[in-house]
Amino acid sequence: MRVSRQKAMENRRRIVDAAARLFRGEGxxxxxxxxxxxxxxxxxxxxxxxxxxxDALMAEAMxxxxxxxxxxxxxxxxxxxxxxxxxSDRHRADRANGCVVAALGADxxxxxxxxxxxxxxxxxxxxxxxxxxxxxxxxxxxxxxAIATYAGMVGALTLARxxxxxxxxxxxxxxxxxxxxxxAS
Numbered sequence: 001m002r003v004s005r006q007k008a009m010e011n012r013r014r015i016v017d018a019a020a021r022l023f024r025g026e027g028x029x030x031x032x033x034x035x036x037x038x039x040x041x042x043x044x045x046x047x048x049x050x051x052x053x054x055d056a057l058m059a060e061a062m063x064x065x066x067x068x069x070x071x072x073x074x075x076x077x078x079x080x081x082x083x084x085x086x087x088s089d090r091h092r093a094d095r096a097n098g099c100v101v102a103a104l105g106a107d108x109x110x111x112x113x114x115x116x117x118x119x120x121x122x123x124x125x126x127x128x129x130x131x132x133x134x135x136x137x138x139x140x141x142x143x144x145x146a147i148a149t150y151a152g153m154v155g156a157l158t159l160a161r162x163x164x165x166x167x168x169x170x171x172x173x174x175x176x177x178x179x180x181x182x183x184a185s
Contacts, residue, residue, distance in 0.1 A: 012050045014040040019061035020068075025096030028058060028111065042074065059115045062108075065100045066122030079133040079149070083181035086153050087173045092160045101126075102157040104131040126150055134183055151181045156180075 003011070018039035022031040027062050033054055037044045051057045055092040076082045085091065086099070100119060108119045130146035137145065156176030 009051075010049055011040070011046065014062050015042065015047070015050055015057065016064050019057050020065040021096045023058065023061055024065065024098065024100060027104065030108050033057075055112050055115065056137055058111065059118050062100055062104075062115060062122070063118045066118065067124070068101060070124065070125050070129070071130045076133075079183055080181045082130065082133060083149070083153060083177055087160075087177045087180075089170065089173065092157060092169060092173060093097060095161060099154065099157065102154050102161070105154065105158070106115065123150070145183075152176060152180050 014035060019031070021035045022039055033047050034044050036057070037047055047057075051060070069139055072085075073082060074086065091098050099183040100122060101108075105119075108116060127143070127146045127150050130149055131139075131142050134142040134145055136142075153176060156172055163169050163172070
C-alpha cells in the first residue's frame, strides 16, 4: 500500500528523530537499522525507501541533532546561561538528547566525510553563537575564546559522563561552569 507524500515525510522525520536519539545514546556501531525502525515504530523494510544507507541516515540524523542544539542555543541571552545549561547534571544524564559532539565526537572522527562535514558545520555554528555572546576583546580574541570555551565545555561534559562517581562528575561540571561561564573583562 502506498502512503501519501505527507505520511512519507512524517515517517522519515520519525526515523531521523529516532536515529538521532539512538546514535547519541548508543553510538553509531551500537545501533542497527532494525533498532532505529523499531524505535520509529516502522517496519525494517521501509528503511531503504527513505535512505540509501545507514551512513546517509547518520548524516541526516546528526544534522537534525545539530539543528536542535543550535535552536536551543539561540534562545539563550548570555554566556553564563549557555554554559550553565550545557554543563548541567540534566544534560550530563541525557546523552541521547544532548550534544552530538560530546556524545559522538570520537566516533565522528572515524566516519565518512559527509558526516564529518555535517558535524563541522554544527561546531562552526556553536562557536559562532558563543562569539556573539562574548562582549569584550577584538573579533579574533573573541573567536579564540569561543573555540576554547566550546572545547572546554565538550571536554568537561565528556569527562563527567565518563566517570562512575557522581560526586566527581558534579565537581567536573562545577569547575568548568566556573571557568567558562564568565566572560573575561
